[in-house]
Amino acid sequence: MKNAIIPFYxxxxxxxxxxxxxxxxxxxxxxxxxxxxxxxxxFLNLAVNLPFGIPAGPLLNAKYVKxxxxxxxxxxxxxxxxxxxxxxxxxxxxxxxxxxxxxxxQVDTVLADRxxxxxxxxxxxxxxxxxxxxIWQEDLAEAVTAAKKGQYIIGSFQGTIGxxxxxxxxYALAARxxxxxxxxxxxxxLSCPNEGVHKLLCFDFDKVERIAKEIKHxxxxxPLFLKLAYFANDDDVMPxxxxxxxxxxxxxxxxxxxxxxxxEVGHPALGDDRPVGGVCGDAIRWAGLEMVKRLVRLxxxxxxxxxxxxxxxxxxxxxxxxxxxxxxxxVMSATGAMWNAxxxxxxxxxxxx
Numbered sequence: 001m002k003n004a005i006i007p008f009y010x011x012x013x014x015x016x017x018x019x020x021x022x023x024x025x026x027x028x029x030x031x032x033x034x035x036x037x038x039x040x041x042x043f044l045n046l047a048v049n050l051p052f053g054i055p056a057g058p059l060l061n062a063k064y065v066k067x068x069x070x071x072x073x074x075x076x077x078x079x080x081x082x083x084x085x086x087x088x089x090x091x092x093x094x095x096x097x098x099x100x101x102x103x104x105x106q107v108d109t110v111l112a113d114r115x116x117x118x119x120x121x122x123x124x125x126x127x128x129x130x131x132x133x134x135i136w137q138e139d140l141a142e143a144v145t146a147a148k149k150g151q152y153i154i155g156s157f158q159g160t161i162g163x164x165x166x167x168x169x170x171y172a173l174a175a176r177x178x179x180x181x182x183x184x185x186x187x188x189x190l191s192c193p194n195e196g197v198h199k200l201l202c203f204d205f206d207k208v209e210r211i212a213k214e215i216k217h218x219x220x221x222x223p224l225f226l227k228l229a230y231f232a233n234d235d236d237v238m239p240x241x242x243x244x245x246x247x248x249x250x251x252x253x254x255x256x257x258x259x260x261x262x263x264e265v266g267h268p269a270l271g272d273d274r275p276v277g278g279v280c281g282d283a284i285r286w287a288g289l290e291m292v293k294r295l296v297r298l299x300x301x302x303x304x305x306x307x308x309x310x311x312x313x314x315x316x317x318x319x320x321x322x323x324x325x326x327x328x329x330x331v332m333s334a335t336g337a338m339w340n341a342x343x344x345x346x347x348x349x350x351x352x353x
Contacts, residue, residue: 007338008067009058011095011114011122015088015129019060026341027067035072035348040150043330044223044249044307046184049074049150050351051330052320052344054337055252055311056080056156056189056227057124057280061136065143069151072344073337075309075330076147078140080156080189081130083163083174088129095269095277097123097261103283105230105257107276112261112269119315121281122335123261125270128158128192133177141181155183156227158192159211167201171211172218179219186222188215191229191255202228202240209243216247223249225309230254230287234294241298241306250307250329253291257284281313281335288312289326296327315340317350 006025009018022028040047053075059065060079068076095112097103099121103110112123130136144153155178159171175186188211190202202208208226215224226244228251231237256278261269268275292310299306310328314320315336323331337343 005339007116008064008341009060009094009338011093011116014091015060015093015126022060023064023067027064027071031071031342031345033345035345035352037150037348038352043075044185046152047150048152048330050344050348051075052347053077053330053332055309055332055334056187057334058338062139062143062146065153066146067341068337069146069148071341072348074151074344075154075332076143076151077154077156077187077332078143078183080128080158081133081136081140081174081178082128082158082160083133083170083177084130084160085132086128086130086160089125089127089274090271092270093126094122094124095261097121097259097279097283099259099283102286103257103259103279105232105287107258107260109260109262110279112263116339118339119282120335120339121279121283121313123259123270123277123279124256125274125277128189137177137181140178140183144182144184152185153183154185154187154225155179155181156187156189158189167207168210168214172214175215175219175224179222184222185225186215186219187225187227187252188212189227189255191227200229202226205240205243208240209247212244212247225250225252225307227251227255228253228291230257230291231294234298237294238298241295241302241304245302245304248306250309251295252309252311252332253295254284254288254312256280257287282315283313285313285319289322292323292326292328315343317347320347
């Protein structure tokens, strides 16, 4: 990497090596200072120091979560888990992408390489790996107990076709397994980009409704968020919101935008078997903000009170404030946080001046 900043997830190492050896950079050390917020903010019915954190993805295990908590990220999502072990895609998993202008939602072709400039956008391709529950349950429980006053761990999970009689049953089992760790909030991942841009589970409204109801029946006493992809129009997502009224407590959006990353000679940068990858970081901030504004409009139209977690391209205090001004109840950053361990402190410092 050409810049001197060491991200807490090393793109040059495999997922397994990052899991065992990480986190890296500043996350491998205790922070030099702590910034306390004078007054907590309420998220759901919880008093949180600052409604800002890291979404599902880069916090691979309790070591990563503990580092994030120490660096002031007060809402931390433990990486998506499954009911059975699932291997990661091989390297490369993380590449920098360089779109020409604003990345669209139409699966653009973009140059990808290992030059990570600022502002940064990346493509990530992991396949939602997971260890067996007997491994991640103990580790997630350890992460949950590390949260201090005003901090909360969110347990992200995903169903897997073939693990149970139906995908709905597997989501429900995953939810129960996560709930057993005492994670106070659940998040069902319905928008994994590895399933194909047109095959995302969140676009099958009937199935999403069945999944959400199975989860709530299995774990009725935990707030439930659904992780959504980008929807281009109000009418595209309104039917889903109507189906889920009274079942879910909120939505986390967006996951990624899909693109076709290519190398300098025009070949698929992630490998011939992975022509498409999810893009996150600066290039998708417009889509994340747009989705928050869309959900706020529709929430008002429905006279509903579901919570909204805004995600996508947050790498500064200004970006955080843009999401809050758009109506997000909480904000999260993955790529921005990976390359700036002090991002939460930067935001807190801006709010305490």
